[in-house]
Amino acid sequence: MNRLAGMTSPYLLQHADNPVDWWSWSEEAFAEARRRDVPVLLSVGYSSCHWCHVMAHESFEDQATADDMNAHFVSVKVDREERPDVDAVYMEAVQAATGQGGWPMTVFLTPDAEPFYFGTYFPPDPRHGMPSFRQVLQGVHQAWAERRGEVDEVAGKITRDLAGRELSYGDDRVPGEQELAQALLGLTREYDPQRGGFGGAPKFPPSMVLEFLLRHHARTGAEGALQMAVDTCERMARGGLYDQLGGGFARYSVDRDWTVPHFEKMLYDNALLCRVYAHLWRATGSELARRVALETADFMVRELRTPEGGFASALDADSDDGTGRTVEGAYYVWTPAQLREVLGDDDAELAARYFGVTEEGTFEEGASVLQLPQLDEVFDAGRIDGVRERLLAARSARPAPGRDDKVVAAWNGLAIAALAETGAYFDRPDLTEAAVAAGDLLVRLHLDEQARIARTSRDGRAGANAGVLEDYADVAEGFLALASVTGEGVWLEFAGLLLDHVRARFADPESGALYDTASDAERLIRRPQDPTDNAAPSGWSAAAGALLSYSAHTGSAAHRTAAERALGVVKALGPRVPRFIGWGLAVAEALMDGPREIAVVGPALDDPATAALHRTALLGTAPGAVVAVGTPESDEFPLLAGRPLVQGEAAAYVCRDFTCDAPTTDPAHLRTTLSD
Template identity: 75%
Template sequence: MPNRLAHETSPYLLQHADNPVDWWPWVPAAFDEARRRGVPVLLSVGYSSCHWCHVMAHESFEDAPTAAYLNEHFVAVKVDREERPDIDAVYMEAVQAATGQGGWPMTVFLTPDAEPFYFGTYFPPEPRHGMPSFRQVLEGVGAAWNDRRDEVGQVARRIVRDLSERTLAVDTTRAPGAEDLHAALLGLTRDFDAVRGGFGGAPKFPPAMTVEFLLRHHVRTGSEAALEMASATCEAMARGGIYDQLGGGFARYSVDASWVVPHFEKMLYDNALLCRAYAHLWRATGSELARRVALETADFMVRELRTAQGGFASALDADSDDGSGRHVEGAHYVWTPAQLREVLGEEDALLAAEYFGVTQEGTFEEGASVLRLPDTDRLWDAAKLASVRARLLAARDRRPRPGRDDKVVAAWNGLAVAALAETGAFFDRPDLVQAATDAADLIVRTHMDWHARLFRTSLDGVAGDHAGVLEDYADVAEGFLALSSVTGEGVWVDFAGLLLDTVLVHFTAPDGALYDTADDAEPLIRRPQDPTDNAAPSGWTAAAGALLAYAARTGSGAHREAAEKALGVVRTLGPKAPRFVSWGLAVAEALLDGPREVAVVGPGDHPATRELHRTALLSTAPGLAVAVGDPGSEEVPLLSGRTLLDGRPAAYVCRHFTCDAPTADPEVLAARLGGSGSGGPVG
């Protein structure tokens, strides 16, 4: 019989709707029930594409005796961390403070007042490697609650007090300067893996935001070291197993330091950020590999993650059926030599095995290999390889597919809008620009109410009940502003302004610091406030970027001032931990550069207008703001008062709305912007 999760919209919660555990969603009634029964609360937090979440669910939550014990002694609450990042952040902070580590599934025991007192992540069904079994944990926590409840209450209250006393020592009075960004670059240089690309050791996560900072720093300062680190990292990832060599798109991370064996789940946010980073790398260097990866990743998002309503689903699972009924991580993606021969025949299988690095020993389980690209000078038969790729992809498409989390998250769709809009514009792919527009339309129709407040998620075109957090407002505004630059439609600037005004009113402290939740959001034991970038930009740094970008298009001093105050965190963290404030560093590069603004005026269907517009979009100037419209257009303030030049389409290059003389010459425009990367037509 389904439990209370059967009426939820989160795919992750619905995965647990048939568990014998009597799950509750996070609602006040669950804590009222714990209070009535005098029992503690088990809080279990995960997400749908989490491998170890599936493992623990199968081992413990689907086990009838374990579920019966859990139901008798606890009230069980299940939370989707992607749907409620505020709850996840608050209790993950407690887990990390208590244990020194974190992860998912996150397992936290709470009092009926939602105060945490015991923590963990995955617990096995039997004691293993010094780790207690889940049943032992339940029995131990239950005994402590029954026999030493006053002591448990004291511990819980102390933990909440300690969390509440944690404060951020951030100076919001001054934005970072050139010396701060240089110190951050030196920190990245020390952490750079010169042999294998990337930063640090295993596991390695794709550092898209760090690449963005390095590219911008190179443009502003001419640092060849910054460009080399960005280029080498992107090439290593693109050649590794973390990149899907057949279907495009990136896995979440590599379990090794060489980008060979991935953790196979594919997240929308990773692919949106990496698509944009590779497009920007092509813009800076003309790299054919970067161009191919940007386009293939964009096509992957549209092909595999686009929903019927025009939005983008959250993720693909790591696990899938291996053909024998077993769910195995990576089963959809890996190959053995025998499987290559079955699909390609003997001769082409030998070619594919050599090209993609498939060996008898394999790089994964049971002799299977992930596919990688060679790093050799050998000349390969391009037509033959294209045929091999097509046949392997067609054969793979007949395999059981990984599950998809169809939940549409506002923030991650904002990232996808920005990536697809720019990639489509760079490479003359109007279909990608249209996909970005469709996703933006869905956000406005489904996620945004009349008061410019966002809902975090939707499913099948229906918004969920959960309020948007700071990253939703910031990333959606960023996507809208990028879309406006590409399409010339000023309405997207207007929508971005509405969202950013909400940020200023409901998420911003008097000193300019930012909170992850609004001032009228559901109160938790602590109001979350995390400025550090992780797999995606933090709401804090994303908001700084969107506020600055909006000010560059509108001349709003209030939004620019808010951005500068928010960037004070980069002065604090950038030199110490640059990898964890990379997007903030990228935004700071834009601030130091101006950012520059380009207004292009001319009839939209005029070839000269299109050429000036394309020249502006291909500029590598950090954080460049572009507006394009007809003469006399008032849609975007940056266009106001801009006229044609002797009857010809013209471009104005400005800083803080103070502009150079207009030019009708794309080459002059490129020179004023400091060069336009690779530029030119794309074959």
């Protein structure tokens, strides 16, 4: 076993028995490189990454390759999910140098952490114009030994170039109608009207953009925005991207038609999409959206929940195919023969038509990814349910994909928001209870006495890595959702503590721009800063949203100002690259709508009239509306102050832009008010 044996990251532990003398990212590793006067070989990946597993098996488990690495380098292994700051800094260098990026990421550094040679996956033998990994090792070692001055010059230039790539922030004016309309027009141009979604292959679920489209429609009535959201959600849910047996979404589709997924299942994707489909149901009443939201929530609780009450990061794409081979998608795909083995001839024929399983297959080796193709045939719902149950039971007997069971604070914040709202919308208190339990875990294990967040935990033990901006922002978002759903003001209080750190430690005091790492975090060759969404909302946009919601709850002008200053970047980027700043656009929609502040007061939280008004408030589609519920005597929510019952009955008060409507005791009237 090497030094990684004591780590908490499942990805690092996967390499603990490599013959490579791995180090974790640490000052000690770079000190060793200086002592030996050798380069640092930085390898970055994550546990559910297919090509990370491939390169590990081909190269890092190979003794001859390990001997080369150990002789000429200090090799450092990083889990990008534990250290997104390290990943972001060097991925920026890889993309700038090569025009592309991905994982595994392979970067060679000087002992001062300056990069000078880059790549991603390298094969064990020369292939398709790519050198073998050992050829790369030998070439870098030779350059270091024989052309050291040239290497140092290249490393210094790259580092200076990275340091000079500071974000041009522009002004801090918030986006208005013009920018939001331009963003919608840009999305319309990139929309795929035949298949849904945006752009070509590979096609990723556009979760944050869908939230913007739903909010824009709710505020403006733009039917085109709603139609793009409806069609995209239907095509994703009918395609192979969605697990038609067990619920939940895969990472992305390798094709434009959502047919063949990259089979890894990530917590953040499923949390975001669960919330999108719940919001789509809220806007349209779609039965498909209701089913997918609930099935995705159930998937997260069933397959990703940890014994401590948090949610694991991911399920692998690869698993044993039953013959000892590790194969991508083996757990999920079916052949006609496998259907017949489980279901018998008649039901297998039915299942093949219903799920689109063919003799030719839609995946590899004649297997098919289950889908729900549009068919004219009418199927017996009871029979289909029985078929699905039998197939799911048979699949559960297959070797399961591995699970990365580390708990990432940010992604748990996203899951908390999704489960809290889904539980409230669909009268599933078990889902809300799961959200509360995850919130309790974050407070108990991830927050210290100063409310600073640990990025990860595993097996009830907090990791050593400090939280980044997305951790503070997404957890605050989750806590604010819990406050609105449960009526427990302590969640609002915790959100405020986290947002105090955002304002004090992550914001530029001059411009209001936000950084991904805190002012007192470990110094890297540059301080990462990226307002654009990736697979999840950027920390920048997520912080703007949480700051705005908190200001609506509390009336804090300082938090609203911070949110507005952060949204200046959306004004600049929204019209130009709307696909990559969808959450920022969604937050801008909330700002344009107020956001609305809804206070529900009643004699008790379990009073039926109070509960009816509370549910109506939560189901309102006004973008970014905040909800507080309690008794007139409650001091947990500032929105409840001075809000009496109306003639002894529960009442709802709706305010925005410093103007309040007359209170109402009628849920139907409240519903109408929130749709105006």
